[in-house]
Amino acid sequence: MGQIRDFDQMIPGESVQHLISENTTLKHRVQQLAxxxxxxxxxxxxxRSNLRxxxxxxAALEAKLLGRDQT
Structure with a gap:
């Protein structure tokens, strides 16, 4: 708990609760993007499978046309 208190003093104007909320929002966004x-x-x-x-x-149709042209 002391770390949170120290952290709260390091970032004036932003509460730890706000940072936790923003972190949760970002985690949800990361999951959504994943x-x-x-x-x-x-x-x-x-x-890619359809293209192959x-x-x-x-290629098969071209070969068929070439075979037809040669006869």
Whole structure:
């Protein structure tokens, strides 16, 4: 408890309760950003997978067209 009292004297004008409240708010924000980051990572992974599939499909169609042109 002495540390809190010393800390309160080091930061004039701001109460320890205010700092605790702000810290809690920031922790919640970090959790929210972590959730959003995971969600975006999953979307990016899905988009990359779709792109790989599309690239393979396009390559197959191009090969088919080239085969048709040669006959």
């Amino acid at each position: 959730r959003e980051h995971r969600k975006l990572q999953e979307r990016l992974e899905g988009a 599939f599309s690239d393979k499909r396009i």
